[in-house]
Amino acid sequence: MKTFYWLVKREFWENRGGFLWAPIVTGVVFLVLNVMAIIAAEVMGARHGGFEIGGNNLQELVAKASSGDLAKIGAALDMTMLSVMGLISIVLGIVVLFYCLGALYDDRRDRSILFWKSLPISNTSTVLSKVASAMVLAPVIAVVVGILVGLLQLLIFAIVLSLHGINVWQLLTLAHPFRAIGSLISAIPLYALWAAPSIGWLMFCSAWARAKPFLWAVAVPAVAGVMVSWFGIMGLFDLPTTWFWSHIVQRVLLSVFPGSSLVFNKHSLETASDMNGFHNPLDLLAPNYTYGLLTTPNLWIGVAAGAALIAAAIWFRRVRDDS
């Protein structure tokens, strides 16, 4: 257990840039852009004689709002908090994708594998520590950073609005920061399971390829997809060709992107198309809906495929002998 902790720590040392600094930089850039937008709006507003919407003062607007309007304001505030997480999620997907591709390849290329293998650590622990870094460590850091930046963002908005005489606390009670935090944290285990086939496939390519793991990882599923489309192979199984692209190609390559599972979630599609109604963006992330995924074979077959690919990666880690 102690060895495993240090192995994961080693992954963090090596990938501090991707795991820690990438989300932080994304968050900070996001905040800076927002602050600049607010300043621009203030300047514009000042030029046009006060910050007013539709001739009304904001404070009056809030005071006169109906309950439905208040819900919308709350939803807008939640959106403010979550939007940065959306951006960080994309960055996380890219980081995990390239981390997995390099994890079992880079040390073979620079021959430092000879050093790592001179230590009494089994190949299984080594590979599993890298899987854990991709499945758990990177998303946990991303979510923590996302939450902190989201809260900061909310705070900045609240402060700006309060300068316009709006009661901050009243506004903040309309938002649901705790629910948002809970939803984001609850998304981590689901992400780990959902990303398993992608992480497995990418790590397999990383352990197996003698050169250019990225090319193999992308080309194999893409070429397979094109062949399947050309020859209409899916017709044999009574399935449309798009099935192969969405259930195989996308699952082995793009499932490292958080939220890629939403596509497969009927509820989320309805919610998204219904956004103009009274729905709150948090409904998309509500665990009682997202965890509906646990009842689908899509998730569990993916987990099984991921486990098999990781087992293959461990085997290739032992026998690949090219350093």
Place this chain on the structure above:
Amino acid sequence: MNAVVTANGLSKRYKNTLALDQVSFQIESGRIVGLIGPNGAGKTTALKAILGLTDFQGQLNVLGFDPRTQRDKLMEQVCFIADVAVLPRWIRVHEAVDFVANVHPRFNRAKCEAFLARTKLTANQRVKQMSKGMIVQLHLALVMAIDARLLILDEPTLGLDILYRKQFYQSLLEDYFDENKTIIVTTHQVEEIEHILTDLMFIRDGKIVLDADMDAVGERFAEVMVSGDKAETARQMKPLDERQVFGKSIFLFDGADRTTLEAMGEVRRPSVSDLFVATMKGTYA
């Protein structure tokens, strides 16, 4: 008999070359073995087999383990320095020490830090900022702090200047080696290690062509400096090698009678490099 490594019929084939061809040997505890051969002779393959880094045919027992399946157990007792380029470039000195200290049960942190204190390395320095000599100092500090029974060195001083090379072997002998430890070393800089070796192994085209301890080498091989008039007699005794120095001929004999040789001229023990050159004649032809 206290064998550290026992190989029996060890073979390894890469696509179209036979890197090891039915090799059998035994290495005992407390020895410093030089494994010497031309490029591509199979030295590194033999070391990799011992370390469990490659598959092979035949039997190989290292400290009672099968390196193919028990590498992680085996590496508690075995240390390995390949040439200087294998420490990961991103790692910092203190990270390397922390990591090894926490994953290696036989690592002595105080010892490692004492070695590092004698160098110019600083805790926050990254490997990529170090010269080759400094990298090998770091690697050596890590390895010497591990109480292992077998140390394997594969061209450990490649590309180092002479100060680092001397220091490397000196540290090994003074602060590391004792009768419970065994060292296997390959290098092309034979002159530098010949006085520290206890055993010599020549490997050529995947076969062991010489396997003897240094005393036996001294008894078996002899070099005689013969003046021109006796050269013909010497040639008839089938020397391994002949070369000319200052108008005299130097002959290298394998297993020739001492008294006959002494009658012809001055008899010396041949240097390992001369022996090597004579044994490997025609390798690249």
